[in-house]
Amino acid sequence: MYVATTLFHWTFEFLMDATPNLFMKNYVMWLRQNNPDAIEERQEVFMDEVPFWN
Numbered sequence: 001m002y003v004a005t006t007l008f009h010w011t012f013e014f015l016m017d018a019t020p021n022l023f024m025k026n027y028v029m030w031l032r033q034n035n036p037d038a039i040e041e042r043q044e045v046f047m048d049e050v051p052f053w054n
Helices: 002-006 012-017 020-034
Strands: none
Touching (some): 002 012
């Protein structure tokens, strides 16, 4: 609740209607903007690119 009201500037009613997925997406976007080193971007790797399978 603290994060939603202070960081996102959401109202309590909007917070109660929001889904957990929406909350997490907003939190990740906030972290990317305000602390870019907090999240480590990972490259997508497919099974045929793994050395074990080649």
